[in-house]
Amino acid sequence: MMMTSGEAVKYKSSLNAFKQILKNEGAKYLFKGAGSNNVRALAGAIVLAGYDGLQLIVFGKKFGSGDENL
Numbered sequence: 001m002m003m004t005s006g007e008a009v010k011y012k013s014s015l016n017a018f019k020q021i022l023k024n025e026g027a028k029y030l031f032k033g034a035g036s037n038n039v040r041a042l043a044g045a046i047v048l049a050g051y052d053g054l055q056l057i058v059f060g061k062k063f064g065s066g067d068e069n070l
Contacts, residue, residue: 011017021029055061 011020018030
């Protein structure tokens with residue numbers, strides 16, 4: 001569990017945190033913060049796709065299945 005300075009420990013374990021959040025705030029709040037994490041993952045995927053596209057444009061690099069040399 002992450003601790004923040006000046007704040008008391010809220011949960012005893014991961015299971016305790018799960019139970020308390022479910023009881024006090026509801027199932028919706030178990031996923032609080034998941035949206036921003038998904039946006040970060042999408043941004044990373046866009047960067048990788050852009051990098052591959054740039055290699056294709058600049059260097060003419062082709063991407064295959066890897067079986068060409070067998």
